[in-house]
Amino acid sequence: MSSDVVSDSRADGNDQEVQGGGSETLSKRQRKKLLKQQQWEEQRDLRKQKRKERKQQRKLERQTQVEDRTDCPDRKRIRKEAEPSSLRLVIDCSFDSLMMLKDVKKLHKQIQRCYAENRRAAHPVQFYITSHGGQLKQNMDEINKGWVNWKDVHIKSEHFHEILSKDDLVYLTSDSPNILQELDEAKAYVIGGLVDHNHHKGISFERAKELGIAHAQLPLSSFVKMNSRKVLAVNHVFEIMLAYLEKRDWKEAFFTVLPQRKGAVPVGQENKQKQDEDSEDSDTNETGKQNSENEKDQTNGKQEEHETEHNLSDSCERTDV
Numbered sequence: 172m173s174s175d176v177v178s179d180s181r182a183d184g185n186d187q188e189v190q191g192g193g194s195e196t197l198s199k200r201q202r203k204k205l206l207k208q209q210q211w212e213e214q215r216d217l218r219k220q221k222r223k224e225r226k227q228q229r230k231l232e233r234q235t236q237v238e239d240r241t242d243c244p245d246r247k248r249i250r251k252e253a254e255p256s257s258l259r260l261v262i263d264c265s266f267d268s269l270m271m272l273k274d275v276k277k278l279h280k281q282i283q284r285c286y287a288e289n290r291r292a293a294h295p296v297q298f299y300i301t302s303h304g305g306q307l308k309q310n311m312d313e314i315n316k317g318w319v320n321w322k323d324v325h326i327k328s329e330h331f332h333e334i335l336s337k338d339d340l341v342y343l344t345s346d347s348p349n350i351l352q353e354l355d356e357a358k359a360y361v362i363g364g365l366v367d368h369n370h371h372k373g374i375s376f377e378r379a380k381e382l383g384i385a386h387a388q389l390p391l392s393s394f395v396k397m398n399s400r401k402v403l404a405v406n407h408v409f410e411i412m413l414a415y416l417e418k419r420d421w422k423e424a425f426f427t428v429l430p431q432r433k434g435a436v437p438v439g440q441e442n443k444q445k446q447d448e449d450s451e452d453s454d455t456n457e458t459g460k461q462n463s464e465n466e467k468d469q470t471n472g473k474q475e476e477h478e479t480e481h482n483l484s485d486s487c488e489r490t491d492v
């Protein structure tokens with residue numbers, strides 16, 4: 172490639188031909204092309220250097236991320252640390268026909284959340300999704316077919332009582348008179364796959380009795396004073412079970428998982444919170460508004476039950492999975 176070919180140009184038309192110093196005749200377009208090629212060659216080393224720098228930068232970023240995760244236990248856990256539990260946790264999706272499509276979509280998101288939390292849990296459970304079909308499966312197929320590649324989860328079309336031994340089963344339901352104390356890792360705990368804003372009160376308790384299987388409620392009232400009923404969303408029950416397996420402490424498990432707006436306060440600290448609210452009361456209108464909402468909650472238990480689960484489901488919807 173000859174540089175005097177380029178420097179010798181006197182052309183001013185777009186494609187005008189110019190005479191090079193040698194025998195070549197080049198159009199303006201060809202000259203430009205040549206010039207670019209030259210520059211490309213000249214900058215080869217510079218590009219190589221920049222690539223090297225970018226690579227080093229990425230390496231550094233990766234290292235910092237790993238260090239951050241080890242420093243801060245709340246960050247995503249590195250999966251190889253996980254020690255799987257033998258406890259089985261089942262989401263019973265046999266209530267599909269009782270839900271409207273918008274609630275099926277919420278359930279789908281709650282299940283995605285359960286899957287993601289189990290994948291990064293310290294002690295992941297043996298996760299089962301049973302009676303998988305109907306609107307839920309259709310929605311999962313339509314929204315994101317990725318679920319077919321989910322790992323470490325048993326997704327079955329059968330009802331859970333067809334695939335798991337009756338003696339191992341414990342239905343979790345807030346209406347059970349039995350209060351869960353310890354978790355038995357040989358058991359299979361069942362969560363009703365239902366988003367119903369408690370329109371179907373006591374349905375999972377009835378289901379457990381019909382099937383003749385054990386049932387229990389989470390020991391919420393022993394540790395948490397709530398300003399609403401104790402009916403939790405599917406993913407919160409699931410996450411509380413995972414948190415308990417890690418912390419072996421119900422109180423810690425509840426407070427790690429339950430959202431602030433559920434109004435969860437440790438038992439014994441209700442008065443303190445009341446005093447704090449009273450002292451803030453005179454300061455801001457916002458607190459006044461909140462107080463009148465609390466009063467409304469107390470006089471309208473039904474509406475509050477409805478809103479509690481609704482809010483919890485919404486909180487889950489905003490979470491990336």
Ligand SMILES: C[S@@+](CC[C@H](N)C(=O)[O-])C[C@H]1O[C@@H](n2cnc3c(N)ncnc32)[C@H](O)[C@@H]1O
Nearest residue numbers: 343344345362363371373374375388389402403
């Ligand atoms: C949104 S609730 C469904 C409420 C529904 N009306 C019922 O009676 O089952 C979803 C599921 O979470 C579980 N659950 C919710 N709150 C619970 C609690 N306090 N203790 C144990 N299980 C609970 C139950 O398995 C329930 O079926």
